[in-house]
Amino acid sequence: MTNTHEPTVEIDLDALRARYAHERDRRLRPDGATQYRRAAGAFGYYADDPYTERQERAAVTTPIEVLVIGAGFGGLLTATRLRQAGIRSVRLMDEAGDVGGTWYWNRYPGIHCDIESYVYMPLLEELGYVPAWRYAPGEEIRRHAVAIAERFDLYRDALFQTRATALTWDEDLAQWSVETDRGDRFHARHVVVSSGTLTHPKLPGIPGIEDFRGHTFHTSRWDYDYTGGSADGGLTRLGDKRVAVVGTGATGLQAIPHLAEAAGHLLVFQRTPSTVDVRDNRPTDPEWAASLEPGWQQERMDNFLAVLAGEPVDHSLVDDGWTRTPHLQRQILSGAVDESLSLEQRRLQDELADAETMERIRARVDEIVHDPETAELLKPWYRYMCKRPGFSDTYLSSFNRENVTLVDTADHGGITRMTETGIVVGDTEYEVDAVIFATGFEAGVSGVLSGTLPVSGRGGRQLLQHWQYGPRTLHGFYSHGFPNLFHLGALQNANSVNFVHILQDQAEHIAAVIGRAHAEGIDVIEPTAEAEELWCREVVATANDTRAFQAECTPGYYNGEGTRAITGMTYSPGPVVFRRLLREWRAGSMADVFARDDRTDLDGELDDLDLYDISERTGVART
Known part of the structure; x- marks a missing residue:
């Protein structure tokens, strides 16, 4: 699939590269991936199964x-x-x-x-x-x-x-x-x-994490006994709570809108903002479902795979955020490239298309978030596939609520430490009743x-x-x-x-x-x-x-x-x-x-x- 993208807006690549490098450097830590700790040993309870009671059984020996x-x-x-x-x-x-x-x-x-x-x-x-x-x-x-x-x-x-x-x-x-x-x-x-x-699950290696006396859990082991509600929302037990969420990746994009609606006050601790493009979810059209013919799913899967891999197709059966950016995804993922261009030409063309996509995503933040300072903190300043792209129709608007505070931790390399009663970033302590770790997986x-x-x-x-x-x-x-x-x-x-x-x-x-x-x-x-x-x-x-x-x-x-x-x-x-x-x-x-x-x-x-x-x-x- 040939990519002949021409930018529709004038882009100063030198200035953009400098901004990206500055934002990267603000977040770099010498400990790299070791800044996280395993949910094991003294922290093993974060990985316990909250959904199924342990069943004792005899040891199995049958081959x-x-x-x-x-x-x-x-x-x-x-x-x-x-x-x-x-x-x-x-x-x-x-x-x-x-x-x-x-x-x-x-x-x-x-x-x-x-x-x-x-x-x-x-x-x-x-x-x-x-x-x-x-x-x-x-x-x-x-x-x-x-x-x-x-x-x-x-x-x-x-x-x-x-x-x-x-x-x-x-x-x-x-x-x-x-x-x-x-x-x-x-x-x-x-x-x-x-x-x-x-x-x-993985946990951030925050000094003092073991000292916090409030309630904590990882998003992959959600504690509905504490929050109330279900995966559909309705977290009714948080109305009088000050709740902190650590992490703004794919999980945060989905959970934070529900927490914002329910919590007495929600503090979102962000090191790096995600890209947040349109999700546009909707119920399945019953007439479309009834019209499907045998072999429809394999055909649709193969078509989607081919589009993202840069293989030639007559038309795309899936029209969404993924199929609109396949050439950008191949900065990280495997797939075909346009061999008619030199490596330098491909890189420049992809960088221009990348910049235009990211400008559109950053402009969407300004369109939705009312407070200019908060909007600026929520803008992603990096190339499109530096992180897995995010999609949500409700995340950004959550920051328009009076009970939601965004705490940016980039200049401090993340959260500085935790105390018995809260979270410290730099010299500021935020007292909270509960901390929810949306910090992903190994x-x-x-x-x-x-x-x-x-x-x-x-x-x-x-x-x-x-x-x-x-x-x-x-x-x-x-x-x-x-x-x-x-x-x-x-x-x-x-x-x-x-x-x-x-x-x-x-x-x-x-x-x-x-x-x-x-x-x-x-x-x-x-x-x-x-x-x-x-x-x-x-x-x-x-x-x-x-x-x-x-x-x-x-x-x-x-x-x-x-x-x-x-x-x-x-x-x-x-x-x-x-x-x-x-x-x-x-x-x-x-x-x-x-x-x-x-x-x-x-x-x-x-x-x-x-x-x-x-x-x-x-x-x-x-x-």
Whole structure:
């Protein structure tokens, strides 16, 4: 898709770049991502499950053909496709009390998906369901996840409120030995890891956070006993409370309007404002729903994916904020680029289009927010994809209420400290009754990557040791020396803003590979060392270098809070090209994974990948 954008307003790029750099520098912290702390240990109660009472049970020892760790959409789709491929012995495992992943945990007021529900919610046609809203509320999505599990018999053998603590390859049995925090000890021929995208909450490392004597909770564990109401709002118990919200990302955009309506006084603590574009949510048109023909969802999903990836399409079936800015999204995400232009021409053209988009978004703040000083603080001064774009029709107007105060913390590197009674920014203390942390998650960090789920492969080799210079896989799914172990996620794989579509493609691939091995009586699926290395080289050779773009961005999780530019992590040619590549690969013999190579691992030979250090490109640190 060719981008021939010409700006409609005169833009002084030099002045804009200087403003962006100034605003970035105000927010940079030397501690980077370590400014956050895990909701673990003394702070583990922030991650406790408030929705399902813990059920005691006997330890499980019965073996299983396939263990799927994670019961969000990735795990549900993989288990579903495995069922359809004829694999009946499938066990889901999740730390939550039920299926749904991020939609199980996140039930805060106002929660909706930011991707159109008709392309986001998977298996709609299989379940005969059309979402009630264009952008579905969280509870509708969670119930859809439950419906998938029920339809495809995924609750059978499932282990909830259970965390895998060790995976060890048993060479004699050619199976994985699995250990959990519930005392389970069983074998699984195959293990699929589908966890870690947006489930484990993170907290700001504010000095004195443990001293606060008021009420606190994380938005992903919303305390309705304290606030009253539900995800639809009506937080009636906050009328006499001074409530603080820390964080103004996607969660804050949705929860803050409800808190503003209910609280006696609401203080919003902001380090960096989000972009806030038009959401324009609306109920599904029943006539449109009745007119849908078989195959409608896959067609719509494929069209949306192609538009965002820059692939040619006759017309876009989805018209929203995402499909109006696909060329800007490819500053970070994978996809096609206009090869008719030089790299310098593309960068200049994209920067001009980016600037015009951001000027429009900043102008919207002035149109909605009455107080000029507050409006200025709410304006985002950075490139469009420095943070995940936000959408809301009610967030900005919340700051017109007399009971809402915006506290900007940028010049202080965030909140200075907490006391027994409040929050301190600089020299000013704000007394509050409750603090709600809308500070997000350890994005994309599964137990495997964090080390909380150690994986021991052939000969006792640790997976993180094998990945010490960055992920080493074939197609992002499996690694040499770690047979029958599959990963879902974006590492050395494709990516898009509609990540559920990516997960669906990955689930179909994994099910096809396991299904074929099952049909042909093959016990071990493991990429050869050569196939793994060739794929690592392909990912590096085709990678779009986003380091300069990310280094200029305001701090956020895309760039390691401003201290690390992450590039080369995904397959840059894009999800449409990647899907085609996998389809052609599956049409062959799959010999890359069905014939083990006994030669020595190639750790040393990877050093001649001369673009730059893989660990810097991927963001996976050396061990």
